Amino acid sequence: MDDSYVNEILAQYRADPYGYVDSHTIHTGSINFYVKKDEKVEGVSGEWRHISGTKLYSLHREGNDKPVFSRSSGIVSSIRTDLEGKFVEAGEKVITIRYPLKKREIIEKILRRVLVPFKAPERAKYFFSLDIQSRIDKFGHRSVAVKPGDEILTMSLMKRDTPIYYQGEPGIIHSVYFQPGITMEQDEPLIGICPAEKLPVIQKVINRVKAEWE
Amino acid sequence: MEDLRKKLLTCEERLTYLSHIKAGDEWGNIAGLRENLLTLRDSFYDLAPEKITTKVKSLEEGLHFLETRCEENLTPMERVRIVRSPLRFSLKDILENVYEDYTELGGAEETNIDPSMVAAKANILRRAKNKNFTQQVMVIGQEKGHGEEYRNGGSCKPWGNEKALRYMQVAQTEGIPIHFYIFTPGSFPIEDYPGAAQQIARNIYTMTKLRVPLISMISEGGSGGAEAIGLSDFRLMCSHGYYSVISPEGAAAIEGKIREGGKVPAELIESCAERLHITARDNLKLGTIDRIIEENPLGAKHDDFSFFKKLRYEVMRATDEVVLKTKSLRAFRAYELKLEKSGESVMDEPQIDISWDLNEDEIKRLLQRRSKKYRQMAKDSYGGRTANLTSFMQRLKNNTSKAYYSFRYDILRSQQKQVKQVIKDVSGESSVFFKQLTAPFSAAYDFIIRKTDGKNVKLPVSGGYGDALEFGDTYTSPLANEDRTVTCPNSEKYGCKDLWVPDLYGEFCGVCENCGHHFPLEYQWYLKHLLDRNSIREFNRTISAGNPLSSPGFEKRLQEAIRKTKRHSAIITLEARVMGVEIVIAMLYSNFRNGTVGAAEGEKFAQACEKAKLKRRPFLAYIHTTGGIRIQEGTLGVVQMPKCTMAVREYVDSGGLYIVVYDNNSYAGPVASFLGCSHYQFAIRSSRIGFAGPRVIRETTGSDIPPDYHSARNALKRGHIQGIWDRRDFRRNLHKALHTMGGRNLYYR
Secondary structure, eight states: HHHHHHHHHHHOOOOHOOOEEEEEESSSSEEEEETTTTTTOOOBSTTSSSSOOEEEEEETTEEEEEEESSSSEEEEEEEOOGGGTEETTOEEEEEEEEEEHHHHHHHHHHHHOEEEEEEESSEEEEEEEEEHHHHHHHOGGGEEEOOOOOOOOOETTTTTEEEEESSSSOOEEEEOOOOTSSEOTTOOOEEEEEGGGGHHHEEEHHHHHHHHOO | HHHHHHHHHHHHHHHHHHHHHSSSOOOOTTHHHHHHHHHHHOOOOOOOOHHHHHHHHHHHHHHHHHHHHHHTTTOOHHHHHHHTTBBBBHHHHHHTTTTEEEEEESEEEEESSTTTEEEEEEEEEEEETEEEEEEEEEEEEEOOOOOOOGGGGGGOOOOHHHHHHHHHHHHHHHHHOEEEEEEEEEOOOOOSOHHHHHHHHHHHHHHHTOOOOEEEEEEEHEEEEEEEEOSEEEEEEEEEEEESSSOHHHHHHTTTTTTTTOOHHHHHHHHHHHHTTTTTHHHHHHHHEEEEEEETOOOOTOOHHHHHHHHHHHHHHHHHHHHHHHHOOHHHHHHHHHHHEEEETSSSSSSSSSOOOOOOHHHHHEEEHHHHHHHTTTTTSSSSOOOOHHHHEEEEEEEEHHHHHHHIIIIIHHHHHHHHHHHOOOOOOOHHHHHHHHHHHHHHHHSSOOOTTSSSSSOOOOOOOOEEEEETTOOOGGGGGGOOOOOOOHHHHHHOOEHHHHHHHHHTTTBBBOEEEEEEEOOOHHHHHHHHTTTOOOOOOOOBOOTTTTOOTTTHHHHHHHHHSSSSSSSEEEEEEEEEEEEEEEEESSTGGGOOOHHHHHHHHHHHHHHHHHHHHHHHEEOOEEEEEBBGGGHHHHHHHHHHHHHHHHHTTTTTOOOEOOOOOEEEEIIIIIIIOOOOEEEEOOEEOOOHHHHHHHHHHOOOTTTTTHHHHHHHHSSSEEEEGGGGGGGHHHHHHHHIIIEEEEEOO
16 A cells, blocks of 8 residues: 555656646736747746846736746746737736756655644744753654644744644654744744654655655 | 075066066067076076076066166056055055054954954154154054955955044044055945945044044045045055046946946056046146155065155154144244245155144144145036136125124024023022912812813924925926836735826825835926925026046036036035925935036035035935946045035034935945935935945955845944935925924024
8 A cells, every 4th residue: 555655646746747837917918928838938046036037928008018027947838829919818827837846846745745734823933842852852853743732832922932732633743844043924834743654655755756856 | 596596586576566567468578578587497507607697687677677668658557556466565564664663453463353454553753853752643544465365455344444433533532643544445335234335424524523633645545445544634645556436447347338247348447547537646636635655666565665764754744744734833834834845855854853742722723724625625626616706796795694694693592592591590490489489379279179180281282394295286297297007116025006107106206005115206306395385596506517537528428418407517406495494405316427426516515515504504415316426527526525524514513404315326425425424314215325336246245235235224224324204205204304303403503
């Protein structure tokens, strides 16, 4: 069962190892394309994401020529060239950018499917509770099991520390998404919990992705 | 043999230095000499000593010939290369060889807040009547180091300039002269606190009235960085140094419109260096320096001890001159005159002991002379001066006004103040006395009819501000006459809807309804919306920007700007009212050469300060846009920084209220002097304030900056400005600021 589950997941990504980003028109207007099908495009770049990507198309409305730039690097996999120079409605899908998934992205996608996220209840700084932290220091976080009602985190907000109790499926702490002392936004995942029985399977998938993917 | 080998090594050094000056081996016979030298070096031990001696001698002769030819025809760019050579003397060499002993302050060598700025307490020796006297001075200057990486090439960080300021104040406390040595290609353009521009402005502002003699010597004077320690009573300059508004490479990149990362042609750099008038002779002619110190041929190096002797004499002589000019004794004056007449030929030690201590009267004279010196700078570099008769009438009018305003504000107002104070005191005393008498009765009254506390208390209300935009609909920006929409630059971030241009530039006053982004508006909009109707009286309209350095092609561009704006300079100075408050305004605007400041703008600004001082009015500098100092005016533009700051300082010291409001883009020289020195600086939303633009920062520091690096918000975070105003509330906010900052001292303290 395990192998078939692993194979099923891997086959899925092997059949289509790409991610897709669709571009929808933000408002009505006449459209002019600046790229062709299968053309390579660059995404947003720069240290502060301040250099815009390749110009994909422009929407002309009320004398305002609004350029639309590619957000991710990749290849134009589909483009509605039939709309060139014509009036389009808002929300029309006009371009799809395809980009090859990296190992990290595939692992992230797989984890997102199986892990249970524990989200930040407030915009605050978070720390593991003393008990959990000492166990993490001793055995590593993937050996620490949590169950509902456990005090797992301390929320530090306005110089006040509030204990946070775990609610959700029991399991082990697989991934940690926060850093102690760094402010996290509300509803951002803090930790990813993995049910104990699924752990070997996930580990196997990850190992195979790491080993087999280029 | 050893002697010959040393001579050969010296020849090699001289040849390398020559090829550095000429930027290659193409000039003259450098390549031939190099080939001879290499052959001789390779076969040094194979040849007979007599033959080597002959060959070394011929090499030396050849080199001497080339060096002499090179010195005779040194181009400005070659002087720049001399200054940048690692062999050139630096501040540490001066401290070692000119002064007797010294102690570095605020850090030492690499362990330092900023190793590119050195401050030291030093002693200088004077020999008179066969006796030795030592005199204390504060030495402050940039240290380039001889290839020491941590010195950052003499490019000071803002905290380095802050260190300089700290030790200037120490010198002031101790009453000792300051010797400034300028060795900088420019300041390091970063905005981190205290901020490049703001710190330079603070330095200049303090130096304008520093109560000790200030002497500066320029070897490499790179614009703002040089001005940070450059304002002085006597400015010396090395004959092979340069003093410039911008580096020749920077000027060439602007002139040639070279894209970032592109190669600037060497010929263009050469011609720009020529046009900028950066040499010592040029600067002496322009009046931006006082005297030249002659260096050895092809510039003094770190081991030219004869030069250090000359330098020691020159800085002492300059300090003596400054001090003597403040003394009232005739004998001293005669001696000073002798010094002046003797010119540059005299190289003897001054034979009398001159004390550099100044008493209160002498300090007063020193400051007056400094003020006058800077007020006169670049006086002949602008057009539109009034004819003799008009100027006489103007002077007459000014004197009458002076008498009137002195009577009104100094005599009447102080009397009025005293009378008010007496009435206040008497009424206060009488109320206490009266209270004591009536206390038992009022207590009984209160007991019978209990008062409700605070019910009838009249709360203090702020003065009648009125509606800020009561006639805002009378002027509509010409930008609104277009039937189209525009996208707000923040639309992706905040989801702003497209804005219809007639709405945006009409009803919305150029402000995005959703996120509050301010689209640029023309300066006329502000004139109409900020100031009371019919209250504007412009003055000095005729003073016009010129082309004092005869920069080729600039005359045409200037005429184009005049034709386009129907104005003669990038600054408008006016008297007006804001909600009934009389103020004087100087406004730098974008349409005229991007609001750059040259001699005409500086003069108009200084005159506006004087007018505000004369009439006891608050003074507003509204900066619609400024691109910095006008590079085509070279150092005549740079000296506007100290000149205008001096005017501001005198205005503020005499009791005035100076407020600066930045809009759109404000960069470089003006921000680093007469704007940045204001105690009250505000910005209109979406404006940018800084020292150098992103490109210069990238090219100088080698690292990129975030797109919002210069935003008003970040300037506020760094503490450079005091607040950000919405354009639509400008009038109301300004009126409020005038009242809160000025209060009862609105029309002078």
